[in-house]
Amino acid sequence: MSHHFVIRVVGKLLIPFILLFGLYVQFHGDFGPGGGFQAGVIFASAFVLYALIYGVDKAREILPDDVLRVGIALGVLIFGGTGVVSMLWGAPYLDYSPLASTPSAGQHIGIFIVELGVGITVASVMVTLFNLFARRGGDDELDAE
Amino acid sequence: MITSNLPALQVVVPLLAGPLCVLLRREDVSYAIALLASWASFAMSILLLMAVLENGPISFAFGGWEPPWGIEYRIDSVNAYVLLIVAAIGAIVITYARPSVAYEIEPQRRYLFYTAYLLCLAGLLGVTITGDAFNVFVFLEISSLSSYVLISLGRDRQALTAAYRYLIFGTIGATFYLIGVGLLYQTTGTLNMADLAERVSTVTDSRTVRVAFAFMAVGLAMKAALFPLHIWLPNAYAYAPSVVSVFLAATATKVSVYLLLRVYFTIFGTPFAIQTMGLGDALMPLAILAMFVGSAVAIFQPDIKRMLAYSSVAQIGYMVLGIGIATTVGLTAGILHLFNHALMKGALFMAMGCVFYRLGSVRLEAMHGIGKTMPWTMGAFVVGGLSLIGVPATAGFVSKWYLILAAFERDWWWAAVLVLLSSLLAIIYVWRVIEVAYFRPPSDSAATAAEAPSVMVVPMWVLAGANVYFGLDTRVSVGVAQQAAKSLMDGGV
Numbered sequence: 107m108s109h110h111f112v113i114r115v116v117g118k119l120l121i122p123f124i125l126l127f128g129l130y131v132q133f134h135g136d137f138g139p140g141g142g143f144q145a146g147v148i149f150a151s152a153f154v155l156y157a158l159i160y161g162v163d164k165a166r167e168i169l170p171d172d173v174l175r176v177g178i179a180l181g182v183l184i185f186g187g188t189g190v191v192s193m194l195w196g197a198p199y200l201d202y203s204p205l206a207s208t209p210s211a212g213q214h215i216g217i218f219i220v221e222l223g224v225g226i227t228v229a230s231v232m233v234t235l236f237n238l239f240a241r242r243g244g245d246d247e248l249d250a251e
Numbered sequence: 252m253i254t255s256n257l258p259a260l261q262v263v264v265p266l267l268a269g270p271l272c273v274l275l276r277r278e279d280v281s282y283a284i285a286l287l288a289s290w291a292s293f294a295m296s297i298l299l300l301m302a303v304l305e306n307g308p309i310s311f312a313f314g315g316w317e318p319p320w321g322i323e324y325r326i327d328s329v330n331a332y333v334l335l336i337v338a339a340i341g342a343i344v345i346t347y348a349r350p351s352v353a354y355e356i357e358p359q360r361r362y363l364f365y366t367a368y369l370l371c372l373a374g375l376l377g378v379t380i381t382g383d384a385f386n387v388f389v390f391l392e393i394s395s396l397s398s399y400v401l402i403s404l405g406r407d408r409q410a411l412t413a414a415y416r417y418l419i420f421g422t423i424g425a426t427f428y429l430i431g432v433g434l435l436y437q438t439t440g441t442l443n444m445a446d447l448a449e450r451v452s453t454v455t456d457s458r459t460v461r462v463a464f465a466f467m468a469v470g471l472a473m474k475a476a477l478f479p480l481h482i483w484l485p486n487a488y489a490y491a492p493s494v495v496s497v498f499l500a501a502t503a504t505k506v507s508v509y510l511l512l513r514v515y516f517t518i519f520g521t522p523f524a525i526q527t528m529g530l531g532d533a534l535m536p537l538a539i540l541a542m543f544v545g546s547a548v549a550i551f552q553p554d555i556k557r558m559l560a561y562s563s564v565a566q567i568g569y570m571v572l573g574i575g576i577a578t579t580v581g582l583t584a585g586i587l588h589l590f591n592h593a594l595m596k597g598a599l600f601m602a603m604g605c606v607f608y609r610l611g612s613v614r615l616e617a618m619h620g621i622g623k624t625m626p627w628t629m630g631a632f633v634v635g636g637l638s639l640i641g642v643p644a645t646a647g648f649v650s651k652w653y654l655i656l657a658a659f660e661r662d663w664w665w666a667a668v669l670v671l672l673s674s675l676l677a678i679i680y681v682w683r684v685i686e687v688a689y690f691r692p693p694s695d696s697a698a699t700a701a702e703a704p705s706v707m708v709v710p711m712w713v714l715a716g717a718n719v720y721f722g723l724d725t726r727v728s729v730g731v732a733q734q735a736a737k738s739l740m741d742g743g744v
Binding site: 176186 | 255266267270273311313
């Protein structure tokens with residue numbers, strides 16, 4: 107890809123902003139359009155773009171399969187774990203009210219953490235799916251190192 | 252705190268144990284987590300059933316959002332019973348699973364197997380426990396997606412095709428269900444089942460509601476593998492890893508049949524489903540065809556797992572026949588058979604899992620004389636087979652007895668005769684296996700085979716023993732089934 111000069115430069119310029127925009131959609135989701143799912147997809151698209159320009163192997167050096175696997179599981183656990191924490195505080199499962207001093211602040215924090223979990227899982231799954239398809243024909247095993 | 256959250260934990264424990272397996276990744280750790288989570292689910296389902304039998308239905312508002320706005324988990328005698336079946340099978344199967352999984356699934360995929368198993372369990376429990384029509388769809392997808400993965404882990408390459416075919420059918424079924432839910436939401440503005448039941452009864456003469464009924468009935472019949480929508484089932488069960496065949500055969504179709512009951516009798520209500528839409532007339536011929544075609548095709552299968560799969564198609568016919576009779580006794584028979592069939596198919600598929608573990612094949616020609624070298628395994632097969640036929644003193648007899656009672660109660664003596672005739676077909680296909688296993692000189696592979704490890708034999712005999720126990724002591728199984736049938740017929744939620 108060394109001769110695709112324009113693509114490389116534009117990619118390098120864009121990728122930080124894509125990541126930033128992903129984070130904006132993530133953390134602004136409770137006030138405006140957005141949320142964990144959309145943010146996860148946008149965040150993952152930065153890595154997909156990187157892989158398209160520099161190759162899948164380079165992209166996997168930055169985001170190794172092991173990290174992705176942990177991300178996939180961790181996001182779901184953060185989501186479910188928030189519910190478990192609220193339960194430990196004596197509220198019904200997934201009732202975020204006791205997570206902070208006032209119920210409304212608690213609900214806010216709860217949604218915030220849950221969406222973070224969604225974002226992590228979605229981004230990890232998206233990149234994993236892309237990697238799997240991009241590597242087809244090679245080692246098509248998710249766990250092959 | 253914990254007890255009030257029991258309905259949520261019933262689903263959350265296996266649901267979160269799944270990703271935990273992915274995170275920790277090691278095979279032995281994953282197995283330990285799966286074992287623990289499955290038995291915890293089983294314990295919780297017992298507690299829930301006891302609470303329901305004592306104090307009546309339990310309602311749990313998710314996240315503190317009151318129904319009908321929030322998602323409600325609602326447990327009454329019907330789904331507490333099904334929860335118990337699913338969780339019990341889940342716990343027994345996972346206890347049995349380890350050697351079989353080690354034999355059939357590549358080492359680096361085993362932790363994923365346990366993850367998918369837990370997710371499938373969580374999905375099935377979720378479908379059963381929830382009181383929200385859309386939430387059902389979500390859990391239906393969780394259980395279906397994970398079961399496609401589980402089936403495709405089979406050793407044979409055909410497993411991939413089988414899983415793919417199941418994926419197509421399962422997706423169509425779930426989509427039909429979702430279309431039905433969408434139409435109901437459009438007319439009533441609610442997704443809560445109890446709320447739906449109240450509102451649907453006031454708008455039953457609208458075409459939208461009828462179309463919704465049709466979509467949901469067909470979609471769920473597909474998931475339940477009701478003849479002639481069963482064609483995904485035989486290959487899926489035959490090529491899946493042994494443990495998966497046991498688990499899915501004993502739980503997945505049962506949950507779909509439960510959902511059929513829920514939709515017909517709770518959401519749409521008995522008068523609409525039976526009188527207006529003529530549900531009984533539609534289900535009756537299909538059920539009878541399933542009984543005969545399923546059993547007849549089973550007779551000619553050289554692969555015993557495939558044979559058992561076709562027999563499942565026939566057994567689903569018996570359950571649906573009970574539903575189609577549409578009286579309290581008929582429903583009791585249907586629900587009872589749901590429970591008993593889980594016991595017998597569990598035991599039978601477990602026996603085949605043990606045979607496969609030793610012989611590497613479950614084809615009839617490989618099993619010559621296996622009765623002598625694997626006496627415990629084949630003993631469990633015989634008990635399960637007798638129960639499948641419906642021999643007195645086994646669980647299968649009790650449910651067929653109620654089915655025949657229900658038929659006579661409506662003066663449908665021909666239905667009773669047909670039940671008996673199709674049972675004769677079951678004798679033929681069970682006998683084929685027994686004859687080969689006990690009365691033929693051992694094949695080379697069977698002569699050198701040893702009995703399966705006791706971790707597999709003990710859970711298998713627990714199920715086989717349950718077939719005999721629930722054939723003799725029917726207080727619990729029939730008692731709860733009767734209560735469930737009554738509450739369904741009364742339109743209770």
